[in-house]
Amino acid sequence: GIQVEQSPPDLILQEGANSTLRCNFSDSVNNLQWFHQNPWGQLINLFYIPSGTKQNGRLSATTVATERYSLLYISSSQTTDSGVYFCAVPHNAGNMLTFGGGTRLMVKP
């Protein structure tokens, strides 16, 4: 099956700093999603981004499908950005998703 790897596994930032999270996948995909899991466990959809670039406030994402990677940018980080960021791509068949291992972000005040 498809493999999804995220880097870095852990990231500590000072409030106000910028960061880039990376997601590599082993096969071509027709969509990719980024999620934020807050400290209480809730998964929030951030982006559905099969290709190109999207922006939502301080967050933006870029997927280069031909090179099998996606990047999530967080600018001017805030303590509420803390949590785990996951990327997910479609399973080999159907609507199922394969998740990466996540990047654990801690933003310090």
Add this chain to the structure above:
Amino acid sequence: DGGITQSPKYLFRKEGQNVTLSCEQNLNHDAMYWYRQDPGQGLRLIYYSQIVNDFQKGDIAEGYSVSREKKESFPLTVTSAQKNPTAFYLCASSTTGSNIQYFGAGTRLSVL
């Protein structure tokens, strides 16, 4: 409000006991999914259902069972055959043909 409701938030299982986790959605989504998350890990698919009265095993189905008698509901039973059930369980749903999944708040299961 439309959404996915999981209950209970916390659940404790005794040795040899079956427990059932509830997942209800009012988004009119056809497809529903169950994932397991271990501490510090990503999500792994347990079971999924694309239509009422039909479901398929995911990557880690052993020790679990599901039913899909209604479109809105997709309960997960953790059976006594699941020897390491302590984990965070997440339910999700999506519309037919879509990979965009929306998640409930999760249930934390622990063994007494």
